[in-house]
Amino acid sequence: MEYLDFELPIKELEEQYERACNIGEESEVDVTATCKQIEKKLQEKKKQIYKNLTAWQRVQLSRHPNRPYTLDYINAICGDTFLELHGDRSVKDDKAMIGGLGKIGDQSFMFVGQQKGYNTKTRQYRNFGMANPEGYRKALRLMKSAEKFNLPVVCFVDTPGAYPGLEAEERGQGEAIARNILEMTRLSVPVIVVIIGEGASGGALGIGVGNRVLMLENTWYSVISPESCSSILWRSWEYKETAAEALKLTAEDMKKQKLIDEIVKEPLGGAHSDRDGAFKAVEKSILKAFEELKSLSKEDLISSRMDKYLEMGVYQD
Template sequence: MEYLEFELPLKELQDQYNKACKLGEDNDVDVSETCQQIKDKLEAKRKEIYTHLTPWQRVQMSRHPNRPYTMDYINAICGDTFLELHGDRNFGDDKAMVGGLGKIGNQSYMFIGQQKGYNTKTRQYRNFGMASPEGYRKALRLMKMAEKFGVPIVTLIDTPGAYPGLEAEERGQGEAIARNIYEMAKVKVPIITMIIGEGASGGALGIGVGDRVFMLENTWYSVISPESCSSILWRSWEQKQIAADALKLTAKDMKKQKLIDKIIKEPVGGAHADRQKTFDTVSKTIAKTYEELKALSPKELINQRMDKFTEMGVYNE
């Protein structure tokens, strides 16, 4: 089990609990009362920490190395019914963007999302979840396929941003993201969007135009990361906590600003603390939301989706 800096008090109590229990076993001594006292302290401290997380701490939670990624959700929700589809039929197959057909119950869905790696090798293979233009074009191809066959779309967002490399810009990164936003607004099947980790910039918005947009409790959604914001304003990453507060990037902030539809509560300790419970909650949310959306005609879906996004923000004509 890995711990973040603000979780270290939990590690100390957990170590005390483990040592006390082992001491009792090794010496055949009844330490049940002591173990229970430590366990109670551990539970109280866990509730205290996770009930009062700062925006920066939630950003850290969204990046927790044990947190489930897109393929973890897909494999847990769909099991062996998932069929991954590859390539944009133009340039190549972007490993940072995954997608394919899968089932929840008897209903088929087109799942699309960014995938991060679990170690140094797979992080490089997945390009740290930063998609290139071919990734967004692959996503759009799969959306068009879903539309053709009347299959609802589920997008799972978890990216620090679109890949900013020179080769990505040469292949039309900005155009690819803009095209996805434009085309998603007109897709004739329901689109359900889940932010399961980091939701940064156009990299997230490139697959983020949904009829319903949900955020897990310990995720963030913003035009820029706290570190990048800090480096622009203060020429240093040291002010990232102040930037996180100012950006209003948490799920609670997004809901207050009416930029998302609902916050999905996570188990105490984060999505990784009880993966199965998180997977079940996400699966049920997808199925329930589709039941609400499937009654709408394509025209109603498109009109509601476009109204939803055009009403966001404040502007003068």
């Protein structure tokens, strides 16, 4: 288990609890009362820390190396019913963007999302969750297929941004993302977006236009990362915490600004501390959103989605 800097008090208490339990197992000394006391103190410390997180600390949690990624959610929710589909039918199969058909109960869905790696080798393989143009074109191909067969679409957003490399720009990165945004507003099936980690810039928006946009509690959604914002404004990454607060990028901030529809509560300690609990919470939220949308006509789905985004922001004519 890896711990972030603000989680070190929790680590100390967990080590104390483990030592106390080991003493009880290895000797005849009754340490039950001591273990219960430490366990109670541990729960109180967790509540104290996780109920008062700063914006930057939530950014750190969203990047936790043990946090579940897109395929983890899909495999947990769909089980053996998930069938991954590949390729954009033009260039190649982008490993940073995955998608395919799966079932939750008796209902079929088309799942699309960015996928990160678990270690150095798989992170390189997945390009750190940063999709190329062919990734966004694959995503659009799958969404249009879902529309053809009248299947709802679920998008899992978790990316530090679209890949900014020269070849990606030459192949039309900006056009691919813009095309997705345009086409997603016109899809005649329910579209549910779930931000499960990082939601950065156009890389997130490329699969982020939905009838319902859900955010896990310890995730972020912004036009730019705190580090990049800090480097632009202050020419240094040292002010990333200040930038995180100023960007208003947390789920609570997004809900207040009416840019998302619902915050999905995570288990105490974050999604990585209780993966099964996180999977169940996401599954429940997806099914709830689908129940609200499935009775709407195609015309109502499109118009409500367009109206939702047209109403965002504050402006004057």
